[in-house]
Amino acid sequence: MTVEDHSSVDDQTLVRASQRGDMAAFEELVARHRDRIYARAYSMMRNEEEAVDLSQEAWVKGWQRLAQFHGESSFGTWMTRIIINLCLDQLRKHKRQRAESIEAMDEESGGVERQMPVVTVNPTAGLERGELRQRIDQALGQLSYEHRTSLVLHEFEEMEYREIAKTMGCSIGTVMSRLFYARRKLAALLADLKNRDSV
């Protein structure tokens, strides 16, 4: 198969060629899915450099584990699980290296999200796409990794509670609490950003 051929074939064929050692086929897979893999890493890590490094590591691992891929899911989904696990490992390392975040302490000390006033006006209404993205980016950065990851896995990876619990190694109840807190906190942060901008 020539390099030109690769761009016109489906993922399955490229995966089979890669499993036989065809690196050009694997390069095409990387080119197709690299943005998705990076986006997931960036959403979880909130750091461009780290997200690039982890994406690279994920692709190397993907190549090494190709023999284990039997097509139970799409190749993109399989690769996404690799990057999620790498990011979780990295985030756990970070957590061990620093004190608990204020958000985590909030959650453990009684759940401030229960008392937060409901945001009645949509804080993102009327925003342009770029501006909205920037605000969400800023707000996501203020969540602890547990809350942010729960949100990312649910909203972007479309995982069910059960899958998130399995991936993060916690109970379904914890996932529900984290997700609820993350959403309420995000709504409050977005409203706060809107209020600050309007002052």
Place this chain on the structure above:
Amino acid sequence: MDYKAQLKLQALLDGELPDGEASAATKWVARDREAASLLEELRSTRGALAGFEADVRLPESREFFWSKVEREIQRLETPAPKPARVSYFTLVRRFLVPASAVAVVLIAGLMLIPPAGSTGRTVAAEIETALADSGVFTYRDYSAGATLVWLSYPAEDEAAEIDEMGTFD
């Protein structure tokens, strides 16, 4: 509204409630304004996140990123060099060189000890070890007018053999 009810609302939004519970929760939201506004907040937050990742792009060109991935794959696939095998003959020689040096020193020492019943005359002899090179021993017997130099360097052919084989661990 208690916390359990709040989580139930969220589960309703996420489609995680069983059918029976979902229809009961929907009826409850229809008649409870507080529940309705919380559900609306959760829904709009969810809406705001939709499509957020779509604009995120890897900040490196295809060629550059792939070159890094490829280099790392190749680095990991290159087998680590095996440690050089040392021949039996070389091992024996490596043992024999220092052993012989020690033997020479011992012999020289024994020669310096005056035999029992001797006149106690001082034997004019000395052993030198060069500080800069511990592999060289010099024995001088002034009374006999003899000098013995012991070099414990590997022989030329052995040195060549070592060079070819690489470093010993």
